[in-house]
Amino acid sequence: MATEQTSDATAADGAGAGTTESLTVTDNRTGKSYELPIEDGTVKGMDLRQIKVSEDEFGLMSYDPAFTNTASCRSSVTYIDGDAGILEHRGYSIAQLCEKSTFLETAYLLIFGELPTGPQLERWIFDITHHTYVHEDLKSFFEGFRYDAHPMGMLLAGVGALSTFYPDAKQIDDPEERYMSAVRLIAKVPTLAAFSYRHNMGFPYAYPDNELNFSENFLSMMFKKTEAKHVPKEALSKALDVLFILHADHEQNCSTNAVRGVGSADVDPYSAVAAGVAALYGPLHGGANEAVLKMLREIGAVDNIPGFLEKVKAREAKLMGFGHRVYKNYDPRARIIQQHMDEVFEATEYNPLVEIARELEKRALDDEYFTSRKLYPNVDFYSGIIYEAMEIPANMFTVIFAIPRTAGWVAQWMEMHEDPVTKIARPRQIYTGARELDYVPIDDRDGPDKIVGPPARRPKRPRRGA
Structure with a gap:
């Protein structure tokens, strides 16, 4: 005191x-x-x-707007040293986990705080594998979306809708219900994500194949056509599993803060995680890798890189995929992604944007203008290129981000509820408005128009359906 x-x-x-x-x-x-x-x-x-x-x-x-220098909680889930470029989950370096672990083992580590034994991991994988299916009514729910609905909006609605199928999840003080919620979320979010993609593409929904591992199963639900069984190439499923580990948790970012803030009201975990999905939907949080691809296409060729960097220095263009709110060094996740790029491109068609990206990185890191401003490649710089090589469209990038981050959100939600000092989130404000005004009759009021845009009218472009 x-x-x-x-x-x-x-x-x-x-x-x-x-x-x-x-x-x-x-x-x-x-x-x-x-x-x-x-x-x-x-x-x-x-x-x-x-x-x-x-x-x-x-x-x-x-x-402290945006909590730039405020610790909102105590957490033992993820450690970041932005100056040194260090990322650890429960004390284990991200490099070791990507080299030696799997996503589901890392998810167990995040949620339970320690690596599982053999029997514990076997039970964990079994439980998740056998909860990948969603209720058929959820499939009908997805079929009600417009044909061009954004997959992220569909995922957001689907995760929120899960709370209506599992009303006992509101018993957040019951350890068994918390465990089942964790299993169901990690298991079903990939299914909802794949459904959103296939709905957007006009394909029939593909059900989970529980004989495949976690990453293989997701790729199967995405790309299965008329074949009886779709088994993705090992290089692709391995690379996706590594990307899942890299995105599993990242401390108190915007979406994690949303999960904790909404979760502090003692809502069920499905509603809390839906808040995280909504935060991730924002382009400032989850859309950076798509912006990188757009930038690389605008550069067009390696020969155009010097001119582009000069435009960046003149503030006529933005260097996307460089710099980070936390990391003031090379993002450790970006180094790991690079190690798997060649394997992915050996299994797919080569993407010419890779040469532009690698040369852009080399020239930027050789330029004191960027290094003095601590602008180093982040995880988004290369991830979009890998997703594109896997034939995943850009509007699915953030959806795929949400799949592994669900494990981190659940771990953070569980930790918050076990913290004895947790209270409902209620920030203060500095009031800047008027006070103690007298009500003015409508005939005596005057002032500029505040409503912008034309009056409401029927859309010019005909729509299918209501």
């Missing part, structure tokens, strides 16, 4: 009266000093509330 000191208690050298594990703050409005405990490199926001000019004041608040 923070303690108040008088202003003359502050040492002459400015070090303050507190210990090395505290912060002494002097309020220049009153001359009072306060000693705020420092724990894990943070001070508690509520410790600021005692700092006030008079006793009837609310107290001091911190102002």
